[in-house]
Amino acid sequence: MSPAPAPALPDGLAVIVKRDCATCRLVEPVLAELAAAGRLTVLTQDDPAFPASVEHDHDADLAVSWHWAIETVPTVLRIEGGEEVARAEGWMRSRWEALTGVSGLGAGLPEFRPGCGSLSVDPDRVDELRARFSGDRLRSRRVELASAEDEMEALFARGWTDGLPVVPPTPERVLRMLEGTSREPDEVVAVVPPDLVAGTVEKVAVNAVMAGCLPEHLPVVLAALEAACTDEFNVHGVLATTMPVGPVIVVNGPIRRRLGMNSGVNALGQGNRANLAIGRALQLVVRNVGGGRPGEVDRATHGNPGKLSFCFAEDEEGSPWEPLSVSRGAPAGTSTVTLFAGEGPRCVVDQLSRTPESLAGTLASCLRTVHHPKLPLGFDAVLVVGPEHARVFADAGWDRARIVEELHARLQLPGDEIVRGAGGIAEGVPEAFAALTLPKFRPDGILLVHAGGGAGLFSTIIGGWANGDVGSQPVTKEILA
């Protein structure tokens, strides 16, 4: 759906002005000169009596200004065959003379004066104008609320929230959100489980509004949804499992800085709008588009608070290693999301290790306990290495590959320790594995991310869900505009 066609302007010159603009008042004599020279259409945005010196129309509803994309007043347009062929903004004598073909304009005026903002781009009015003039781009059902209904409470009552208040997704807000992407509203981003509903860009935008996103966050949410709905990531299984996992989003690349995402102090916690709103938007799409609601298809025994939102950025600038995205095959410098089906984070404390061997031993012994110290190979893990732990490895020259290799070497589990009944614990692998040595993680099952505040000799482990074909694979996807 494209917006309604622009209101026609007659061939010749058209000038859009407003009285509230000093430059427009300055050029009023010039308008009279142009009117005398030929076909001139003057449109005023605010005071219908302005400019008194020439005939003019009042663009009272700003329809002309909106559709002809007027950002500045005064703007001069040259129209030929109903189409704009040239435009000048503000007052610059040479430019106006070239565009109008009239010389000697505005004698006595300065050479140049900048214009003012058009009313059609006034921040207080632009959302309403966008909804009025391109609201038919939206296909979503309009929900009428009774006048006595509290709009915030109405969204809770209809079951569309995660338990926290959401921003009401008015057409104005949804259209503004859609400004964040070049994709069309009716483009299907993904078929969203569990109900297998076509999730369009518009539906994602609706939920991004509800989650508190800004338009510039939308491309990250779109990429996260695409990644989540792949067969590899299997968000249906991640949702339906009784385990406490949800999508964990790690953002890499230049977009992290543009959005002001947090990869530093409290990176996995509260307090950063982009981190929180992006993660929440994905969850709201799964709930409101896919129909994945706790207690219904979401069967998590405990869940975890990260199922409200779990999104953070890698601290690439402070990292001694290549970014996670690059280690997973993305070109350096591209912005990506990496989705991981993860449980809540837990802290690893080691404030004494000053050798990489000792610290790797600590991290490995804690990684061994992911889900159960006697269960190998079934689960992946994200290891978020804090800057002070990363320094220990960096000082010793251990790169990303070396650290992962050393961790795997320390995570070879003797079969007789992990068979059922060993240690007096029934859980474990079948007796037939007693003579073998089994790795805790599959070869690509440890994802290293560098993030966290500059002080604190800590790292964080995020345990995964069942991996491989029966479960979920981490998925990295490029973020597109």
Next chain:
Amino acid sequence: MHDIVDLESRGVPGVFVASSEFARAAEAQAGALGFPSVARVLVPHPIQDRTDDEMRAHADAALDAILAELTDRDRP
């Protein structure tokens, strides 16, 4: 549930079997997929920590109900 709906849509009768804890999930998903009458048999919970013998007993106990869902019930 998706699998059973898929099989049914291909003309292959199917019965969804789960433990009783998943009744609400099955109901929600069947409704969402537009197939609220999908045949299902719920067996006692729990499952995952049962022995093989206990599982066989569950299966034996459920068999008649599964067959009945396949043969005795008219479904749209």
